[in-house]
Every structure is written in structure tokens, then in C-alpha cells.
Amino acid sequence: xxxxxxxxxxxxxxxxxxxxxxxxxxxxxxxxxxxxxxxxxxxxxxxxxxxxxxxxxxxxxxxxxxxxxxxxxxxxxxxxxxxxxxxxxxxxxxxxxxxxxxxxxxxxxxxxxxxxxxxxxxxxxxxxxxxxxxxxxxxxxxxxxxxxxxxxxxxxxxxxxxxxxxxxxxxxxxxxxxxxxxxxxxxxxxxx
Amino acid sequence: xxxxxxxxxxxxxxxxxxxxxxxxxxxxxxxxxxxxxxxxxxxxxxxxxxxxxxxxxxxxxxxxxxxxxxxxxxxxxxxxxxxxxxxxxxxxxxxxxxxxxxxxxxxxxxxxxxxxxxxxxxxxxxxxxxxxxxxxxxxxxxxxxxxxxxxxxxxxxxxxxxxxxxxxxxxxxxxxxxxxxxxxxxxxxxxxxxxxx
Numbered sequence: 001x002x003x004x005x006x007x008x009x010x011x012x013x014x015x016x017x018x019x020x021x022x023x024x025x026x027x028x029x030x031x032x033x034x035x036x037x038x039x040x041x042x043x044x045x046x047x048x049x050x051x052x053x054x055x056x057x058x059x060x061x062x063x064x065x066x067x068x069x070x071x072x073x074x075x076x077x078x079x080x081x082x083x084x085x086x087x088x089x090x091x092x093x094x095x096x097x098x099x100x101x102x103x104x105x106x107x108x109x110x111x112x113x114x115x116x117x118x119x120x121x122x123x124x125x126x127x128x129x130x131x132x133x134x135x136x137x138x139x140x141x142x143x144x145x146x147x148x149x150x151x152x153x154x155x156x157x158x159x160x161x162x163x164x165x166x167x168x169x170x171x172x173x174x175x176x177x178x179x180x181x182x183x184x185x186x187x188x189x190x191x192x
Numbered sequence: 193x194x195x196x197x198x199x200x201x202x203x204x205x206x207x208x209x210x211x212x213x214x215x216x217x218x219x220x221x222x223x224x225x226x227x228x229x230x231x232x233x234x235x236x237x238x239x240x241x242x243x244x245x246x247x248x249x250x251x252x253x254x255x256x257x258x259x260x261x262x263x264x265x266x267x268x269x270x271x272x273x274x275x276x277x278x279x280x281x282x283x284x285x286x287x288x289x290x291x292x293x294x295x296x297x298x299x300x301x302x303x304x305x306x307x308x309x310x311x312x313x314x315x316x317x318x319x320x321x322x323x324x325x326x327x328x329x330x331x332x333x334x335x336x337x338x339x340x341x342x343x344x345x346x347x348x349x350x351x352x353x354x355x356x357x358x359x360x361x362x363x364x365x366x367x368x369x370x371x372x373x374x375x376x377x378x379x380x381x382x383x384x385x386x387x388x389x
Contacts, residue, residue, distance in 0.1 A: 047246055047253075054238065
């Protein structure tokens, strides 16, 4: 019954950074809004796009703030922040506690444990972003439990040299390719 | 116009790797540089790495533009950072910001535009560039009544910062102007032979 594409999980926070949200959608929306505001205000003040590390720290301290006072409740969602700045591409994850780390690969939300295990098996330094997109699709399909979980919609975005260092939705043809590869891999697994 | 000190140091440090050339009202330029040094310091602590010249120049520009009604100071920001290498930003009176391969400012600079357009070359080395700067300032001193005293230079690159000082009497003369001489009172009292013109 749900219209395809209406449950956006990934948001662009600036041209060089994007954020994926897991958990309570409304809480996630607040975090994204704050991130966008931090990114634009930094650029207005300092005249350069906000370094991703700085953006992560600002978001993390905002999320953490909501754990300090009895009259505020913690955010019910965590986010994964990906961006490309002058120090190269970077990935950060901010949890509801306000803790934030930089990662080469990470997962959040339902099924994250299994996903993390799968990611650890990948040789990230030897892959291009394009190849990574395909691998990630396989992992998502692999971790999804047909019996227990509801139907899902795959949403992917990337930021790499190929995307001209801008955050954008993965092009339709690559998304199709990834979905096909993932379904094929599932069939191989089921066949065993 | 009143010149209180013709040997003042008009090249002030903003951070280890970024310096500011001040001109116009001394008070205004000092206050702006103090604010920017303070903001940059906080920025560096937050960022955890040295500031870029672009960020320093933008902070200067913001103050200059937002307070344009009250300030009267032309500023040139120069420095080195690991992303862009050496860079120069000019922030003149109204608060525009312009990145340039070379920049000039101050009252004496009016006399230098033609000269430097012809004399500046891409890819000069450190010695050539410094010699050009000293020549420029001495030419300005020759023509501009409000310029004079000493020449100070600061060289900033990946290796660090070097300050140099060229005293007024050592500078070349261009138009047969009178050479710098000591105070006549001093000469009269010590009965030293006056310098020949």
C-alpha cells in the first residue's frame, strides 16, 4: 500500500555529505535538519565546505546534549554520515548515546550485527565504490529474513570520485545491477 | 594624516602559518586582527589541525564587510597550508575578498600597480620574490610621502616562517632624492661632519 520512494531513509546534508537514518523517523528527521544547518552555517562563516570530521562532532554533541538533562529524552535514532572532503572520503556513525566513531564499514538498525559480520569479510581497500555498492546490496538482501521481516525497499546513495565527490542517489542502472546481483547471490545461497 | 611610528611592524601574525599585512587605520586593523586571531585559535582547537589561509581570509572578510561603515582598513592575508600551498587573499576597504597570485595595498601601492604588473612573474623563487617585494616598497617610499622608514618582510612556506628587516638607509634611491640622514641636532652636538647630499 505504501508508495515506492515515500519512506526516505537517506538524506543529503550538503553537496559533499549524506546521512542515512535508522530508528524513529521523526527523531532522525531532527538530526538531519540540525546537520544541514550546521553544514551551511559553517560554510557561511568560514568560506569552505565543512570538514566531515567537524560535522560529525557537531552532530554528535547535539545528540549527546539530549542525554544530559532530565527534561529532554535521548534521540530514538542513530545515523551514518558519509562525506568527501579535502582529506578524502570518510564514514562516521553517530549513535543515540552521542558516541561517534569513524569507520571503514559499519551498519545500524535491525540486522546490523549480521551486516557488520558480512562487511568485515570484504576487502574494502581493494574495491571501487561501484563494486562496493554491489556488495552492499548483496549484504542487505542476505541479512533480510524472508520469513520474519516485512518486505523492504532498497535505497542507496554514494559519494566518490565517480559521483564527482558529490552525494547523490546511486544511478538507476547501477541500482538495478546491484539488485540483480543481490538476488542472484540469494538464489545461489538458497540452492546450496 | 598623522604617522605616529614609521618603523612599526605592520605584518601581524594570525596563526603559525598565516600572517596579515595591515594598512589604513592602525587601530582598526589591529582590532580586526585581534578578533580574527581569537576566532582562528578557537577554530584550530576545534578542528585539531592548522587553519587554512582561506578560512583566515574569510573571517577577516566577514568583519570587514559587516562593519564597513565603521572601519577603514585594507588588509592582505598571506600564508601556507597543506591543501593549497602558499596563497594570498586581498581584503580591501569595502570587504570584498579576492584570491590573487600577488597583492599590494596601502597609500604607496598606487605607485606600484604599473610596476608590479610588469615585474611579477609566475614561478619566482623565494629570493627573487623577496627582492621584488623590497624593490616595490622602496619605489613606493621614493614617491609616496606617507611611506617610509623601514622595510619588513615575512616569508612563509612549508618549512616555516622567516622574518627579515631592511633599514631605511640601506634601501636604493630612485629619483636622486636626499639620502636618509641623522637628526641635525644630533650632528650639531657631536660635531660630526654632516653627510654629503
